[in-house]
Amino acid sequence: xxxxxxxTPTYAPDAELFDHLHRSVLAHTSEDTVHHVVVPPADxxxxxxxxxxxxxxxxxxxxxxxxxxxxxxxxxxxxxxxPWPPLRGWVAQQAAxxxxxxxxxxxxxxxxxxxxxxxxxxxxxxxxxxxHVCMFRVDDGVHEQMTDHVTWHRVARELLGLPGPAPLPxxxxxxxLASWDPAVVRGMQQxxxxxxxxxxxxxxxxxxxVSEFIVYGVFVDEVLGISPPVNTAICHSRWDRTPLDHxxxxxxxxxxxxxxxxxxxxxxxxxxxGARRAAIERCxxxxxxxxxxx
Numbered sequence: 134x135x136x137x138x139x140x141t142p143t144y145a146p147d148a149e150l151f152d153h154l155h156r157s158v159l160a161h162t163s164e165d166t167v168h169h170v171v172v173p174p175a176d177x178x179x180x181x182x183x184x185x186x187x188x189x190x191x192x193x194x195x196x197x198x199x200x201x202x203x204x205x206x207x208x209x210x211x212x213x214x215x216p217w218p219p220l221r222g223w224v225a226q227q228a229a230x231x232x233x234x235x236x237x238x239x240x241x242x243x244x245x246x247x248x249x250x251x252x253x254x255x256x257x258x259x260x261x262x263x264x265h266v267c268m269f270r271v272d273d274g275v276h277e278q279m280t281d282h283v284t285w286h287r288v289a290r291e292l293l294g295l296p297g298p299a300p301l302p303x304x305x306x307x308x309x310l311a312s313w314d315p316a317v318v319r320g321m322q323q324x325x326x327x328x329x330x331x332x333x334x335x336x337x338x339x340x341x342x343v344s345e346f347i348v349y350g351v352f353v354d355e356v357l358g359i360s361p362p363v364n365t366a367i368c369h370s371r372w373d374r375t376p377l378d379h380x381x382x383x384x385x386x387x388x389x390x391x392x393x394x395x396x397x398x399x400x401x402x403x404x405x406x407g408a409r410r411a412a413i414e415r416c417x418x419x420x421x422x423x424x425x426x427x
Contacts, residue, residue: 136257138239142171142226147247157251171229227345246309248400252416266314267364274305285344289351294328306350310368310395321352368395382408386415
């Protein structure tokens, strides 16, 4: 068993972002940490150059059922047994995270989006307390105006066979960088099977709207009831969709919390790559060569 693994779904438009992330994984994790990367079959050649002892490239063809038919121009998969709703790329990415994490023999899996970079040394012990893997959770973080999150909670409860709807406000489990326990992921898959009477992947991908993080969080809190330790400082994140200029990127990096091991500027902000690189370099100077905070 390895101590740590990293899982990232990505695709060609995020190739440069992914390069920054992968370099940071190599720089800030131990030699036995493998970066598991899931890409569309058409993008395999682009990402194959990363393949090696510390990087495993997966394609959706290795994860999704063979009966699914890819509709390239629409960016969806069609299941002939259940043509509607189609499997959208975003949902396929989420399913890939779950499927790969469940296969791994590791104490901790870090699930990292392409627009994340690690900025400090990552030790698995940072994410394990009292025998449990830490979870990202913001109590009362979901309110009625967050309609997508409310839908994701409803879907999670349906997948896990829980009564609903749960009263608002609800916990928010969504993060661009999160720590998962692979054994818990496998238990979540089994719970979906038992609740729905279908294989977990078919059940999970039968929804147009679903969140892997909320399904995981609701499973841990309401099915397992184990109350794991919470870590909300794992990543210094900027979700705003407006681009940062150079000065704004530096100012964002300067606010890096002392406990954050990752930094994320949303790819949807279309922040210029030069500004993004400036933020990464600034974080490197803030943390220093040993990952400490001044």
